[in-house]
Amino acid sequence: MTQHITLREVGLRDGLQIVKTIVPTQAKMEWIREEYSAGVKEIEVCSFVPAKLIPQFADSTEIVADSLRIRGLTVSALIPNMKGAQRGVELGVHKLNYVMSVSEGHNLANVRRTVAESLEDFSNIVAMLREVPAGSRPKLSGGLSTSFGCTIEGRVSEDRVVELAERLVESGADEIVIADTVGYGGPHAVRRVFERVLARVGSVPVFAHFHDTRGLGLANAVGALDAGVRYFDATLAGLGGCPHAPGATGNVVIEDLAFLCETMGYATGIDIGKLVAVRHILARELPNEKLSGAIAVAGLPREFPKAAASA
Amino acid sequence: MTQHITLREVGLRDGLQIVKTIVPTQAKMEWIREEYSAGVKEIEVCSFVPAKLIPQFADSTEIVADSLRIRGLTVSALIPNMKGAQRGVELGVHKLNYVMSVSEGHNLANVRRTVAESLEDFSNIVAMLREVPAGSRPKLSGGLSTSFGCTIEGRVSEDRVVELAERLVESGADEIVIADTVGYGGPHAVRRVFERVLARVGSVPVFAHFHDTRGLGLANAVGALDAGVRYFDATLAGLGGCPHAPGATGNVVIEDLAFLCETMGYATGIDIGKLVAVRHILARELPNEKLSGAIAVAGLPREFPKAAASA
Numbered sequence: 001m002t003q004h005i006t007l008r009e010v011g012l013r014d015g016l017q018i019v020k021t022i023v024p025t026q027a028k029m030e031w032i033r034e035e036y037s038a039g040v041k042e043i044e045v046c047s048f049v050p051a052k053l054i055p056q057f058a059d060s061t062e063i064v065a066d067s068l069r070i071r072g073l074t075v076s077a078l079i080p081n082m083k084g085a086q087r088g089v090e091l092g093v094h095k096l097n098y099v100m101s102v103s104e105g106h107n108l109a110n111v112r113r114t115v116a117e118s119l120e121d122f123s124n125i126v127a128m129l130r131e132v133p134a135g136s137r138p139k140l141s142g143g144l145s146t147s148f149g150c151t152i153e154g155r156v157s158e159d160r161v162v163e164l165a166e167r168l169v170e171s172g173a174d175e176i177v178i179a180d181t182v183g184y185g186g187p188h189a190v191r192r193v194f195e196r197v198l199a200r201v202g203s204v205p206v207f208a209h210f211h212d213t214r215g216l217g218l219a220n221a222v223g224a225l226d227a228g229v230r231y232f233d234a235t236l237a238g239l240g241g242c243p244h245a246p247g248a249t250g251n252v253v254i255e256d257l258a259f260l261c262e263t264m265g266y267a268t269g270i271d272i273g274k275l276v277a278v279r280h281i282l283a284r285e286l287p288n289e290k291l292s293g294a295i296a297v298a299g300l301p302r303e304f305p306k307a308a309a310s311a
Numbered sequence: 312m313t314q315h316i317t318l319r320e321v322g323l324r325d326g327l328q329i330v331k332t333i334v335p336t337q338a339k340m341e342w343i344r345e346e347y348s349a350g351v352k353e354i355e356v357c358s359f360v361p362a363k364l365i366p367q368f369a370d371s372t373e374i375v376a377d378s379l380r381i382r383g384l385t386v387s388a389l390i391p392n393m394k395g396a397q398r399g400v401e402l403g404v405h406k407l408n409y410v411m412s413v414s415e416g417h418n419l420a421n422v423r424r425t426v427a428e429s430l431e432d433f434s435n436i437v438a439m440l441r442e443v444p445a446g447s448r449p450k451l452s453g454g455l456s457t458s459f460g461c462t463i464e465g466r467v468s469e470d471r472v473v474e475l476a477e478r479l480v481e482s483g484a485d486e487i488v489i490a491d492t493v494g495y496g497g498p499h500a501v502r503r504v505f506e507r508v509l510a511r512v513g514s515v516p517v518f519a520h521f522h523d524t525r526g527l528g529l530a531n532a533v534g535a536l537d538a539g540v541r542y543f544d545a546t547l548a549g550l551g552g553c554p555h556a557p558g559a560t561g562n563v564v565i566e567d568l569a570f571l572c573e574t575m576g577y578a579t580g581i582d583i584g585k586l587v588a589v590r591h592i593l594a595r596e597l598p599n600e601k602l603s604g605a606i607a608v609a610g611l612p613r614e615f616p617k618a619a620a621s622a
Contacts, residue, residue, distance in 0.1 A: 154614040183605075184612040186574025187533045214612070215567040215605030216574065218530040222498045226537075248609035256526040263497025263527065294494075294526030298559035301495040301525065303465040 005266045006231045007254055008042040008207065009035055012063075013078050014251055015239030016056045017047060019289060025059040027285045029066050031278060032073075035236065038274035040254070042074035043067065044097060044233075048084030064091045076141070080111050085125045085140075089132055097177065098122055099143040102161050103150035106181070110145065119167055126172035142168030143177035143209070147193065149184030151244040158189070162196045165206075175205040177233065180220060182242055183213025187223030194227035202228075209233035210252045212292070213242050217252035218260050225264060232257060237279050238292030253293040255279075259300070272300060316577045317542045318565055319353040319518065320346055323374075324389050325562055326550030327367045328358060330600060336370040338596045340377050342589060343384075346547065349585035351565070353385035354378065355408060355544075359395030375402040387452070391422050396436045396451075400443055408488065409433055410454040413472050414461035417492070421456065430478055437483035453479030454488035454520070458504065460495030462555040469500070473507045476517075486516040488544065491531060493553055494524025498534030505538035513539075520544035521563045523603070524553050528563035529571050536575060543568060548590050549603030564604040566590075570611070583611060 012028060032043055045067045051058035060077070067075040076095035079085045088096045100118035101107035107115050122142060129137055146153075147161045165176050178197060180190070190208070197206055208224040208231070210217045221232065234257045240250030258270045276296045283291060323339060343354055356378045362369035371388070378386045387406035390396045399407045411429035412418035418426050433453060440448055457464075458472045476487050489508060491501070501519070509517055519535040519542070521528045532543065545568045551561030569581045587607045594602060 149612055149614075151613065154612075182612075183609065186571065188575045212605065213609045214570060215564065215609075216529060216571055218526060219533045219571055222530045222533045242609070245609040249605055253526065259525060260497065260527055260530055264499045294523065294560055298494065298524045298526075298553070298556040301460055301465075301493075302462065303460075 002265065002267045003230065005261045005268050006042065007040060007258060007268055007270065008044060008233050009040050009236060009254060010044040010233045010251065011235030011239040013044045013047045015235045017054055018241050019056065019286060021286055022056055023285045025062050027281055028063055031281045032067055033070060034278040035275065036070050036073050038278060039270035041072060042076060044076045044078060047078040048087045049080055061091060064093055068092060081121060082125055082128065085128060088138055092136060093138050095139040095141055097141040097143055098125065099145060101145040102156050102164055103146040103153045105152035106146045106150045109152065122168060123171045139174040140172065141175045141177055142173035143179060145179045145181040147178045148180040148189055149182065151182050158193050161193055162200060165197045166200050169201040169204055173204065175207065176201055177207040177209050179209035180211060182244065183211045183216065185220050186216060187219050190220045190223035191227045194224050194229050198228050205231045207231040207233055211240065211242060212238060212249040212252050213245055218256060221252065221257055221260060237282050239282065239289065249292050255295050256293050259295045313576065313578045314541065316572045316579050317353065318351060318569060318579055318581065319355060319544050320351050320547060320565060321355040321544045321562065322546030322550040324355045324358045326546045328365055329552050330367065330597060332597055333367055334596050336373050338592055339374055342592045343378055344381065345589045346586065347381050347384050349589060350581035352383060353387060355387045355389060358389040359398045360391055372402060375404055379403060392432060393436055393439065396439060399449055403447060404449050406450040406452055408452040408454055409436065410456060412456040413467050413475055414457040414464045416463035417457045417461045420463065433479060434482045450485040451483065452486045452488055453484035454490060456490045456492040458489045459491040459500060460493060462493050469504050472504055473511055476508045477511050480512040480515055484515065486518065487512055488518040488520050490520035491522060493555065494522045494527065496531050497527060498530050501531045501534035502538045505535050505540050509539050516542045518542040518544055522553060523549060523560040523563050524556055529567060532563065532568055532571060548593050550593065550600065560603050566606050567604050570606050
């Protein structure tokens with residue numbers, strides 16, 4: 001039986017957060033709607049950070065409200081803290097994506113607290129959510145950035161990644177995201193870490209979030225798939241990047257990742273041709289951003305997906 | 312014990328053959344020398360095709376003679392037929408890379424004969440080489456293009472790839488190259504085919520030759536490494552391409568492939584920083600060609616290769 005792989009679009013958050021050009025709300029909604037039509041069923045539509053910090057997210061209220069009207073779409077949003085969680089509950093998002101770093105240095109730089117403080121914050125959010133009536137209670141995702149290394153601290157302990165994933169699930173996380181924020185991972189390390197994490201917390205969905213900073217995004221996806229990972233974050237045209245590597249490629253390209261999965265015999269439910277077509281919105285709104293991706297340039301192979309289905 | 316991976320530079324052949332700008336002989340030699348200094352020990356320096364067909368290779372005689380002066384470098388050259396083989400013997404190259412396609416349509420288009428005729432041609436070359444004194448007899452490589460699909464014929468039979476690899480080795484091939492000429496392969500198909508080929512002809516080196524046309528070059532390398540492949544073709548800055556996919560990426564980027572191998576705990580013997588530096592020659596000589604590659608932009612991770620060595 002064909003196994004299903006879930007690809008979550010995170011470009012409206014992880015991509016747009018580093019883009020200076022403010023994308024109009026209408027264009028963001030066009031992106032969300034077209035990508036949903038192409039078969040992407042979960043989209044991280046924004047980040048609940050103060051608009052004065054990242055003006056790109058000033059329209060989060062509207063974006064969430066509009067996205068919730070798309071039947072069948074799981075609307076998720078990044079939250080850096082309790083305040084973001086409360087806002088997410090008010091707006092009615094389906095899933096809150098809490099983020100913290102495995103590396104102390106990165107966590108301090110990114111969310112201005114220690115790892116221990118982040119864990120406590122996470123527990124407080126779980127407690128807050130328990131007070132929300134079950135019918136309107138969002139799911140809570142626990143994300144671990146810099147899981148394969150850190151531009152500030154260098155190496156990161158694999159034991160620590162596994163331990164923190166376990167702690168988050170024990171605290172009440174409904175899913176886990178293991179992120180190679182800076183593109184330091186290699187396929188063997190990726191396979192090893194995900195095998196360990198899945199062995200411990202495989203009762204909840206475990207997402208892999210890769211950046212292609214050093215070219216290994218899809219190679220690492222192979223490692224994760226081989227380990228048993230069935231959930232991935234990615235962005236249209238690889239939008240995103242790394243503040244420490246100017247000009248470098250960003251997140252894994254969602255249309256190429258879908259192609260990879262399909263050639264490996266997995267089902268993504270995505271119409272890759274339709275997904276590639278959504279890039280026209282980025283080309284129009286962000287003419288100065290580099291759009292990455294190979295399938296968009298080279299096209300699908302002959303006899304695809306017939307060939308892929310039996311591959 | 313760390314396993315060694317051999318990366319062969321094929322950009323001077325597979326890359327330059329589709330580049331219109333004629334690169335001066337001196338610049339080609341600079342490229343060969345610098346890349347050898349960076350740790351690349353085998354380079355396919357040219358193709359023995361008539362200069363009127365591909366003017367880029369008009370200087371093959373000089374290039375081979377100069378390359379042979381680099382002590383420790385294995386100098387190989389592509390040959391499309393007996394005539395090329397004879398020329399290679401005359402010039403004293405170390406290895407002749409014979410190429411044929413698994414797909415009949417592609418073989419006809421590329422070397423203007425049927426697959427059966429190519430096999431016969433190959434046998435005749437083996438017989439010719441047996442007459443050459445052992446001390447000056449080049450090794451003979453048998454390459455199978457379009458092993459994972461063909462832009463002309465679509466799907467290609469895996470059984471046929473394995474069968475042809477066996478036939479070539481039975482005929483006298485000293486090594487085999489399995490090539491995804493058009494970027495149709497996926498990691499699972501790659502792993503499966505290489506496992507089968509290695510099981511049958513693993514007594515000789517089996518090279519994997521991937522193109523990144525559809526973005527899966529490094530992902531496919533993971534499949535090949537997992538299957539046990541220890542020999543790869545690649546090109547500096549991914550020079551190369553596909554006449555059927557204008558603007559698409561070319562061969563696998565050798566510096567990124569070296570990084571992939573090192574992050575997976577293999578030893579390539581390559582100084583990645585020095586290898587990246589060789590790109591200056593391409594930037595200078597081929598200002599209109601797109602130079603691909605992520606490591607050249609993002610740089611190596613902190614604590615590399617220390618981190619890689621234990622990964």
